Amino acid sequence: xxxxxxxxxxxxxxxxxxxxxxxxxxxxxxxxxxxxxxxxxxxxxxxxxxxxxxxxxxxxxxxxxxxxxxxxxxxxxxxxxxxxxxxxxxxxxxxxxxxxxxxxxxxxxxxxxxxxxxxxxxxxxxxxxxxxxxxxxxxxxxxxxxxxxxxxxxxxxxxxxxxxxxxxxxxxxxxxxxxxxxxxxxxxxxxxxxxxxxxxxxxxxxxxxxxxxxxxxxxxxxxxxxxxxxxxxxxxxxxxxxxxxxxxxxxxxxxxxxxxxxxxxxxxxxxxxxxxxxxxxxxxxxxxxxxxxxxxxxxxxxxxxxxxxxxxxxxxxxxxxxxxxxxxxxxxxxxxxxxxxxxxxxxxxxxxxxxx
Amino acid sequence: xxxxxxxxxxxxxxxxxxxxxxxxxxxxxxxxxxxxxxxxxxxxxxxxxxxxxxxxxxxxxxxxxxxxxxxxxxxxxxxxxxxxxxxxxxxxxxxxxxxxxxxxxxxxxxxxxxxxxxxxxxxxxxxxxxxxxxxxxxxxxxxxxxxxxxxxxxxxxxxxxxxxxxxxxxxxxxxxxxxxxxxxxxxxxxxxxxxxxxxxxxxxxxxxxxxxxxxxxxxxxxxxxxxxxxxxxxxxxxxxxxxxxxxxxxxxxxxxxxxxxxxxxxxxxxxxxxxxxxxxxxxxxxxxxxxxxxxxxxxxxxxxxxxxxxxxxxxxxxxxxxxx
Numbered sequence: 282x283x284x285x286x287x288x289x290x291x292x293x294x295x296x297x298x299x300x301x302x303x304x305x306x307x308x309x310x311x312x313x314x315x316x317x318x319x320x321x322x323x324x325x326x327x328x329x330x331x332x333x334x335x336x337x338x339x340x341x342x343x344x345x346x347x348x349x350x351x352x353x354x355x356x357x358x359x360x361x362x363x364x365x366x367x368x369x370x371x372x373x374x375x376x377x378x379x380x381x382x383x384x385x386x387x388x389x390x391x392x393x394x395x396x397x398x399x400x401x402x403x404x405x406x407x408x409x410x411x412x413x414x415x416x417x418x419x420x421x422x423x424x425x426x427x428x429x430x431x432x433x434x435x436x437x438x439x440x441x442x443x444x445x446x447x448x449x450x451x452x453x454x455x456x457x458x459x460x461x462x463x464x465x466x467x468x469x470x471x472x473x474x475x476x477x478x479x480x481x482x483x484x485x486x487x488x489x490x491x492x493x494x495x496x497x498x499x500x501x502x503x504x505x506x507x508x509x510x511x512x513x514x515x516x517x518x519x520x521x522x523x524x525x526x527x528x529x530x531x532x533x534x535x536x537x538x539x540x541x542x543x544x545x546x547x548x549x550x551x552x553x554x555x556x557x558x559x560x561x562x563x564x565x566x567x568x569x570x571x572x573x574x575x576x577x578x579x580x581x582x583x584x585x586x587x588x589x590x591x592x593x594x595x596x597x598x599x600x601x602x603x604x605x606x607x608x609x610x611x612x613x614x615x616x617x618x619x620x621x622x623x624x625x626x627x628x629x630x631x632x633x634x635x636x637x
Numbered sequence: 638x639x640x641x642x643x644x645x646x647x648x649x650x651x652x653x654x655x656x657x658x659x660x661x662x663x664x665x666x667x668x669x670x671x672x673x674x675x676x677x678x679x680x681x682x683x684x685x686x687x688x689x690x691x692x693x694x695x696x697x698x699x700x701x702x703x704x705x706x707x708x709x710x711x712x713x714x715x716x717x718x719x720x721x722x723x724x725x726x727x728x729x730x731x732x733x734x735x736x737x738x739x740x741x742x743x744x745x746x747x748x749x750x751x752x753x754x755x756x757x758x759x760x761x762x763x764x765x766x767x768x769x770x771x772x773x774x775x776x777x778x779x780x781x782x783x784x785x786x787x788x789x790x791x792x793x794x795x796x797x798x799x800x801x802x803x804x805x806x807x808x809x810x811x812x813x814x815x816x817x818x819x820x821x822x823x824x825x826x827x828x829x830x831x832x833x834x835x836x837x838x839x840x841x842x843x844x845x846x847x848x849x850x851x852x853x854x855x856x857x858x859x860x861x862x863x864x865x866x867x868x869x870x871x872x873x874x875x876x877x878x879x880x881x882x883x884x885x886x887x888x889x890x891x892x893x894x895x896x897x898x899x900x901x902x903x904x905x906x907x908x909x910x911x912x913x914x915x916x917x918x919x920x921x922x923x924x925x926x927x928x929x930x931x932x933x934x935x936x937x938x939x940x941x942x943x944x945x946x947x948x949x950x951x952x953x954x955x956x957x958x959x960x961x
Contacts, residue, residue, distance in 0.1 A: 323867060350750035351749035375762025410874065412774025437868050438849025441856050445845040471845045473838070477884070482832035483842060486825060489875040491853070493882060494863035497821070498854055501810060502861070504895025513798070516854070516861070518807060521769040521795045522814025524851035525762020529815070530822055530844045532765050537826070537840070541819035543647060544761050546708070550734060550905070551813040554898035555820060558890055564824035566885040574878035581874070 314338070314461070317376025319369050321347035321381035324408055326354040327440040328380070331469030333361055334442055338465070344614035346372035350550055371595055372609040373398040378406060378461065381417075385585055392417060396424035404458050405430045406448075411582030413475055414451040427453040431462055434480050434488050435470075444470030449477035481582070485575030498523065529611055638662070638785070641700025643715055644707035646670035651764040653703070655793030658684055658766055662789070670696035684770050689746070697722040699747040702730060702785065704742075705858055709733040709909055716741060716761040719749035728753045731906050732774070735906030738775040738776055738801055755786055758804050759794075760812050766793030770813035773801035809899030817894055822847065 287419050316338060318325040325345050332338050340362035346369045347355050359365045366372060373379060373395045383391055388409050399421060401407070403426060407417055414432045421428035430451035440446045446466040459474055465547050466472040475483065505515030530537055553632040558564075640662060642649040649669050664686035670693045671679050683689045695718045697703060698915055707715055713735050715857050723745060729752060731741055738756045743754035752776035762768045774783055774897040790796040799807065813853060822843050829839030854861055869876040878943070882888075 291888055373692050375797070427714065430655045435847060436849065438853050441852045443845065443848065443849035443852050445842050445849065447842075451765035470849060471841065475838070478836075479834055482834045484828055484874055485878065486829040486839060487842035487846040487957040488833065489868070489878045490825065490843060491850035492865050492868045492875045492879055493825075494847050494850030495854065495868075496879065496882060496888065497817075497891055497895060498851070499812065499861040499865070499890040501748045501817075503888070503897060505806055505810040507892060508809055508896060510803055510806045510810065514799070514803075517795065518769050518771075519814060520851045520854045521767065521809040522760060522762070523818050523847055524855065525760065525765065525769065525794060525860070526768035526818030527813035527822070527844045527848035527851065528767050529762050530819065530840070531848065536824040537819045539821070541816050542774045544813070544816045544819075548899040550808055550901040551816045553811065553901040554813045554894040557893045557897045558817060559821060561890040563887070564820065564886060565892075566882055566887050567821055567824035568831060569826040569879040569885065571825060572832060573881045575832040576875040576876040577877040584895040603829055 303441065314377045315344070317372040317374055317379045317467070318343070318345040318382050319379065319395070320387075321345040321351050321352065321355045321358055321365065321562045322379065322382065322433075323437070325352060325358065325380070325382045326357050327344075328382075328469065329358055329361055329363055330466065331439040331442050331444065335468035337468035343587070344372045346373040373403070377402050378404045378465070381405065381407040381409060383409065383550065385412050385581060388412050388417070388585075389420060396421055400430060401425075401426055401427075403429065403435060404454065404461065406462060407432045407589055409432065410488070411481070411578050411585055413582065414449060416586060418451055418453075429454045429458055430478050431458065433462065433466065434476060434483050435466065436488050436536040437491055439466075439469040440523050442469045444472075445490070446470060446472040447475045447480060447487075449475060449480060481575050481578045482571075485573070486576045487573040488578075489570070494523065512580040517542045538620070638701045638845065639666045639668070639699055640789070641696040641703040642667070642669035642703065642706050643696055643703065643719070644711075645669040645676065645679050645682055645689065647678060647706070647761070648683050648759075649706045650757070652706075652793065653682055653685055653687055653760050653855050655763040655766050655768065656789065656954065659792035661792035668699040694720050694722050701726050702728045703727065704787070705731040705733060705763045707733065709905060710740070712736050712909075713744065716744040720745055723749055723750075723752060725751075728755065728778065728785065730755045730757055730786060732757055732759060735902050735909055737906065737910065738773060740910060742775055742777075753782055754780045754802065755782065755785065756801060757790065758807050758812055759790065761815055763790075763793040764791045768796075769814070770796040771792060771799045771807045771811075772796070772805060773799060773804060774845070794887065804904045805899050806895075808902045809895040809897070811895070812902075815899040817891065865915065868896070 344364040346366045417430050431454050433448035435444050435446040463472050502515040503520035641953040668719050670690045675840050696714040741754050755772050757772035826839040827844035
């Protein structure tokens with residue numbers, strides 16, 4: 282059996298029925314396309330893990346670039362069968378759909394580096410919070426007449442295939458590009474298209490949402506432990522209760538208030554508990570949280586649009602690394618040494634090595 | 638095996654819906670009794686293929702596993718009525734919050750030498766097969782009875798055995814938990830709408846975010862605090878949001894809620910154990926109905942007319958009819 286044929290069969294077997302897609306006009310379909318990641322941090326790792334569980338793409342068709350081979354996520358990706366490289370150029374050349382999974386302030390460096398290598402087939406998908414499609418297109422237009430750009434905001438539960446993703450479509454991206462991205466991201470959770478101006482609000486809600494949930498779950502478990510439950514059981518019950526409630530809401534046409542009413546029997550335990558939540562302004566805290574995250578996202582976007590890299594805005598530890606590279610100037614444009622893909626989404630530097 | 642429900646309200650409806658989706662038992666092997674044929678849940682159960690009856694006795698006779706799905710203060714009435722009909726095969730599973738195994742065994746021992754009793758605390762997400770259930774085993778229930786209940790309840794979510802003294806705390810946490818979640822989801826959607834999202838999308842994204850996070854925690858060995866750390870990039874949007882939550886005592890509110898629900902559960906249990914039915918304790922609307930029945934005395938013991946299976950778990954009386 283020739284290698285080409287066996288590769289086709291391997292591909293076919295690895296594709297889940299959701300993803301079967303007939304190519305039209307020679308464009309990449311999900312079962313034959315290659316995916317690249319600039320950046321190999323938490324986001325790339327979570328997405329690849331989800332894609333792998335979904336069977337939507339074979340991991341050997343995925344390439345990820347990172348200058349830092351020490352990262353835990355890098356070895357995690359390698360173990361999953363992803364082609365790892367320190368060359369952003371290689372990630373570009375080996376991909377059809379290219380995810381930009383680096384920190385927002387690094388995006389301009391990356392775009393300047395890979396700009397010359399972008400081809401017509403490439404679909405650039407930026408996952409960087411606060412980085413506008415127009416800013417990306419502006420950079421890439423120096424290199425190509427019609428760069429296909431999309432912007433997406435996802436969240437970490439993609440790793441268990443229960444993510445929440447929205448995406449906005451750039452000037453030159455086609456309908457098929459949107460469908461392709463929806464196929465990929467839809468395999469790891471909910472995915473829908475939105476107007477770009479809604480993405481900041483989505484960041485505040487479902488982008489940061491898991492953090493609100495983890496905090497709540499920690500506190501609920503504390504409550505259970507306070508009232509006598511062993512910790513493990515308390516964590517389990519709290520998480521299961523939240524999961525079940527969320528699923529009920531997703532599966533129901535009813536208002537969350539109606540679902541809440543349904544579980545509050547007159548004079549019972551639950552309505553007593555709800556009263557203490559309301560007394561403490563529980564709802565207001567959550568509205569505040571969504572607002573604060575959204576506002577900070579807009580702030581970061583504004584600073585990025587200014588194209589001035591100030592230490593306060595760009596999380597100093599990573600700027601230091603950037604400044605250490607030979608040939609990198611404070612003006613914010615990398616030149617010539619190919620080492621600009623430095624900072625990785627949610628990278629926590631040395632402390633990541635502690636995770637074991 | 639056949640399953641019976643005394644009471645055909647929200648709990649029975651949710652459990653049957655879950656069992657049906659799980660395929661763990663054919664609905665024609667389920668019988669549910671309710672004196673009130675007007676309830677929405679009653680017609681819902683009938684549509685699912687459950688045998689509906691107004692006779693508690695019939696529900697007992699047609700079942701092997703019998704769920705008591707009525708309000709806590711009605712339990713004594715029900716037990717006195719069905720006591721004589723219980724056989725050796727019956728496994729009685731009480732879902733009534735705050736009603737102790739010993740109080741149930743005490744009643745049934747008047748009729749049988751070794752009544753098999755279990756007590757469980759579940760929650761409404763059983764309806765989508767993501768419930769959280771714990772159960773405690775009574776004096777005469779066997780290991781196989783526990784396994785049988787775990788099979789049933791495990792088909793609709795998480796299920797584990799616990800010591801009975803933990804059940805109040807479980808009520809506060811996962812029993813009431815869905816209500817905390819619905820409230821949070823309503824507020825999160827408000828936050829999204831405030832920042833410009835359409836309502837439907839905001840509800841969807843908020844629910845998906847909570848669901849995904851809960852699943853991550855369940856599937857992970859990591860501490861929730863570690864998972865929280867992982868999504869807080871330095872100087873980013875999320876840590877800004879977390880700060881406002883902490884500033885407002887978000888965690889404390891949730892601990893308070895679990896505590897308040899647990900304490901109220903213990904309170905209700907204490908009142909039930911006193912065997913005095915006072916209007917303040919037993920949710921007046923249903924007492925009125927009980928008192929209206931001929932032969933029912935204020936002393937709290939039903940006699941003779943077989944109409945004691947009146948109040949149904951989480952029944953909201955006439956307002957249920959508005960739901961359409």
